[in-house]
Amino acid sequence: MDKKNIPRKGLPENAKLVFKGVIFEVWQWEQKMFDGTNATFEKVWRFPTVEIIATVGDKILFEKQTQPDRDETVNLVSGRGDEGETPLESAKRELLEETGYISDNWNLILEHQMGTKVLHDIYYYVAKDCRKIQEPNLDAGEKIETKLITFEELIDLSQNPRFWVASQFVNILTEARYDEKKKENLRKSIFEE
Amino acid sequence: MDKKNIPRKGLPENAKLVFKGVIFEVWQWEQKMFDGTNATFEKVWRFPTVEIIATVGDKILFEKQTQPDRDETVNLVSGRGDEGETPLESAKRELLEETGYISDNWNLILEHQMGTKVLHDIYYYVAKDCRKIQEPNLDAGEKIETKLITFEELIDLSQNPRFWVASQFVNILTEARYDEKKKENLRKSIFEE
Numbered sequence: 533m534d535k536k537n538i539p540r541k542g543l544p545e546n547a548k549l550v551f552k553g554v555i556f557e558v559w560q561w562e563q564k565m566f567d568g569t570n571a572t573f574e575k576v577w578r579f580p581t582v583e584i585i586a587t588v589g590d591k592i593l594f595e596k597q598t599q600p601d602r603d604e605t606v607n608l609v610s611g612r613g614d615e616g617e618t619p620l621e622s623a624k625r626e627l628l629e630e631t632g633y634i635s636d637n638w639n640l641i642l643e644h645q646m647g648t649k650v651l652h653d654i655y656y657y658v659a660k661d662c663r664k665i666q667e668p669n670l671d672a673g674e675k676i677e678t679k680l681i682t683f684e685e686l687i688d689l690s691q692n693p694r695f696w697v698a699s700q701f702v703n704i705l706t707e708a709r710y711d712e713k714k715k716e717n718l719r720k721s722i723f724e725e
Numbered sequence: 726m727d728k729k730n731i732p733r734k735g736l737p738e739n740a741k742l743v744f745k746g747v748i749f750e751v752w753q754w755e756q757k758m759f760d761g762t763n764a765t766f767e768k769v770w771r772f773p774t775v776e777i778i779a780t781v782g783d784k785i786l787f788e789k790q791t792q793p794d795r796d797e798t799v800n801l802v803s804g805r806g807d808e809g810e811t812p813l814e815s816a817k818r819e820l821l822e823e824t825g826y827i828s829d830n831w832n833l834i835l836e837h838q839m840g841t842k843v844l845h846d847i848y849y850y851v852a853k854d855c856r857k858i859q860e861p862n863l864d865a866g867e868k869i870e871t872k873l874i875t876f877e878e879l880i881d882l883s884q885n886p887r888f889w890v891a892s893q894f895v896n897i898l899t900e901a902r903y904d905e906k907k908k909e910n911l912r913k914s915i916f917e918e
Contacts, residue, residue: 544794551744553751554767555842558744563793565865573794574747576769578842600756601737601766602841648795649748649771650843672758699892706896710903 536616540577542651547575555579555612580613580653582623583697585641585722586633586662591680592722593631593662597696598675605696606689619643619655627659631678632666635659641721644700654698658722683719729809733770735844740768748772748805773806773846775816776890778834778915779826779855784873785915786824786855790889791868798889799882812836812848820852824871825859828852834914837893847891851915876912 540547543559551558556576563573586593586609598604611626613619620638627633637660646652670676689695690705708715733740736752744751749769756766779786779802791797804819806812813831820826830853839845863869882888883898901908 550746551751553743553753554765556751556767556769558746558749558751560746563866565793566868567865569865571866572747574749576749576771576843578769600758650769650845652843672760672762673756673764675759699896703892703896703899706899707903710900 538580538613538615538617540651541653542645542648543575543577575648576650578650578652579615580619580622580655581698582611582613582619582626583654583656583701584609584623584627584659585656585686586627586631586635586659587723588633588662588680590723591682592686593633594679594681594686595630596677596679600673603694605694606692607696610697619653620657623655623657623659627662628666629669630674630676631662631664632668633659633662633664635662637661639721639725642701642704644698646698646700654700656701660723683722687715687718731773731806731808731810733844734846735838735841736768736770768841769843771843771845772808773812773815773848774891775804775806775812775819776847776849776894777802777816777820777852778849778879779820779824779828779852780916781826781855781873783916784875785879786826787872787874787879788823789870789872793866796887798887799885800889803890812846813850816848816850816852820855821859822862823867823869824855825857825861826852826855827858828855830854832914832918835894835897837891839891839893847893849894853916876915880908880911 544561547559547561550560556578558576560572560574562570565571593609595607609627609630613622639658641658642656644654687705687709690702708718737754740752740754743753749771751769753765753767755763758764786802788800802820802823806815832851834851835849837847880898880902883895901911
């Protein structure tokens, strides 16, 4: 694999690519079982997602989005990493394309992989003190309306079923909703650090 | 598709199967975009998972599990639906295979789909007043040790990173950890209803 490619993390050395689609790859390998027999194991690899908590003063940039195959959702600025990009490069590109904003102050605050069978890395960045330098440049498959929300509104999104984000992140918001100390730590990681 | 097959929920009518693996299928279709052009859209479909909250008196059956390609995890009794089974049939089969227990009192308490790009249905059943009728019958790819835990221990699992369950369910436990009313409702849905 070209070294510029995004690393296919979570696959064993002997895994082979058996299908390459538009956004998914299927990998298989022979796995030795506990009784000494072999079985074909299979995982799906998916291009990483970047989620951006972009601040403007004491507010956070937020999107109402419609895509051709689903109803309206609300979400953070987010997108898919492309081959040859680092996650930070993907995050900067997505912020600029979707909102027209840039930031000089980026921090990775969380990363996780969705599961073991579906390998899907998600990177959460805080982009502080964003400023608008151009109009958004949207794909034919995106209708996005941008707005600013407060930190309290972000926390409350954990109860909104139209909020489109991995439930690992919802869980962080849920804990912040109940636990003042966790809430203050989250607020600091977004606005201060 | 054979009508005995598990329904491939969440795919449009014109989706075509482009790859069939061991546990994943990749489906594609032409999607009309907002500007009238077409693009190839892609989703992965995965066989459903059943999760079973199996009670024995005031305790819950729980597993410590090792699989050939990963470290030890703790989990509810759970497994993958096979073609031709309903989710309830899968749940009964998995409970018997993994633990040797059966129940005459099954309730579906939650179902959710993991995402939009990866279509993966998860069904959560309560199996009340389980009784052991035989020894477990494990696959070559499973090492499972069964134990009984209390409801309080189940709630606390939301903080255990080795607890292997969808984070949607972790979120329910997290809410029950902080909110007495939600906790009592969860307890009732497991032990009383």
